[in-house]
Amino acid sequence: MSPVLELTHDLIARRSVTPEDAGCLPLIADRLARLGFRIEHLRFGDVDNLWATHGTGGPVLAFLGHTDVVPSGPEEHWATPPFEPTEKGGMLYGRGAADMKGSVAAMVVALERFVAMDPGHAGTVGLLLTSDEEGVALHGVREVVEHFNKTGQRIDHCVVGEPSAKAQLGDLIRVGRRGSLSLTLTVHGIQGHVAYPEKAKNPIHAFAPALAALAAERWDEGNADFPPTSFQVSNINAGTGANNVIPGELIALVNWRFSTASSADGLRARAEAILEARGVDYAAEWHLSGLPFLAAPGGRLRGVVADVCRELCGIDPEQSTGGGTSDGRFIAPMGAEVIELGPVNATIHKVDECVSIADLERLPDLYEAICRRMLT
Template identity: 50%
Template sequence: MTRRLAEALIARPSVTPRDAGCIDLIRERLDALGFASEIIDSGPDSFRVRNLWSKRTTSRTDTAPEAIKTIVFAGHTDVVPTGPLAQWTSDPFLPTERDGKLYGRGASDMKTSIAAFVVAAEQFLAARPDAPLNIALLLTSDEEGPALDGTVVVCEALKARGETLDYCIVGEPTSVQRTGDMIKNGRRGTLSGRLAVRGIQGHIAYPHLARNPVHELAPALAELVAIEWDRGNAFFPPTSWQVSNIHGGTGASNIIPGEVVVDFNFRFCTESTPESLRQRVEAVLQKHGLDHELAWTLGGRPFLTPPGTLVEAVRAAIRAETGLETELSTTGGTSDGRFIAQLCPQVVELGPPNASIHKIDEHIALADIEPLTRIYRRVLENLCPA
């Protein structure tokens, strides 16, 4: 039963980067199904991350190898910190039923999804042990943190050895009111920059002896704010450029600063590339003759899975289980789907409602748990018809 496994996972205090035994628990269940599991640890001792790659290869020999597809269920065992324990109605790592809901850190994000992955695979393979479909799980304990030693490390290893992935379902909590009412078929990319504009520090009463970098930056900043980077497309809103922080000055009111530092971020769609955005920003800075340094950090490229085999299999599974016509969306922040999409052409995110994620008293409605399992199982059936 999915609920029991979800509760066992919630009871493990796996705050990033700790896995707290979650992966070992999942591995035991998968090994019993004939999965071959690999533990891939990564990161320094002070931030050791545990990753799992587990795959069951079909034993069918009457199907052409190129016709046998691989589907991956991907997720994270780590959770965000609890916040003030006194504000929780019940212990965040003691799964508790109350008013038709299951409470605990990770209940929605995303230990119930992981439990549903496993139970769906168990049910599917019990009915069709020789199904011509390879099934894999990719789990990490570093998604809520810096995400430097988690899914990206596993994907690099898989890519290096030529592993082929066809479909991926990431168990992120994508739904709004009911499980299945919204899925993510893509995500925007994220590109951050830190711009330092240099001037000459001086006494504010003698501006002719100084050069104020804030004043010099202002026209360029106004131009950057006004740029239409792209117009988006049928799946994505237009690319957004936003300033998050501006730092300048010494704190004294009579000193012209010698430098101003601006942090900014692009959330960009598939109509733009990191390269094109960098070039356009640099062109504006050069146009205004700024003495500057600019450091870039690419957090992830955008990915998009248009309606096709996986999207239709997921839509049909949701419709059959819930009667809902799911909404396709690319809104929200980033996910590990950005790494998997680099070697898997079709990636969809599907999970329970997300209203309580990262909050005090995180929870999932009991009525959402088993339908989620059945949707995952139906997806397997739809991708592997009899």
């Protein structure tokens, strides 16, 4: 069994459902410490984080990943137990195989190879891992970056191991991500009997015209790097369960995925103006989980990662800003160039999550090549 496959097996077998790490980080820290990496265990709240570095000075190239996974869902729905790594038909099955214990293992193996071959390399290479990416992400990389800002730790370039590929390793890299702005909207009404609507105020009826306007709004046109901003309602809840009661309150969960063509403050102001213009009595709780970021065309890391995919995977990668958010949103504001490169994402968060064994065994080669080109 190859080193990357063996380590991925070991990581999958650890039931590290967010925010639990289940011993993944100490395992990795011990391996890297033996090669002279400086190890910092950073625990914030109930979250474990690891920052392992080798070398001195700049540039600082960081690899970023997470050891936590989403819940498996009903285990009886899986063909094989989710926390028992299973090889079948050229695939490795298990929760976290693609998102992202396979990438974490590949990063570790790549760093071991790189440092063993070039212990006096230029600059600094680091590995930043957290057990709080799939959850609320308050005490993971977000808080690590706050710590770095206080201590003066810089990151110049960052490779995130999120599963980026569509059909085969190297066919797509993320060169940026949209921002995410969420709203918990409470619409106030007056509860009453459906037969006496004049004595009540139905929040569903009050919200309906505003919702139609919000859904029809063209928030922006996007730009050369990003698609237009999208607006989605993920949940609406109102009512007592009885068909003869007008509810007194409605709660809606809303999200904008926005590009650099819009700002969070601008979206908020426009949304509130739509609500107020339609006379909605509401309370709004806003949450900005990340701003959009982009690795500029011509950036050194962006060029290196694209070249590595062309040369080692035989494919010219699509350079995309699509998808959801990642912990890269916390690193980019440090002034770092952030690129995401990982395995195929077709089964992430699904029952029977899996990764191609062939892709997994090639992934350390890509990460090691990036190290060599950035730090030699």
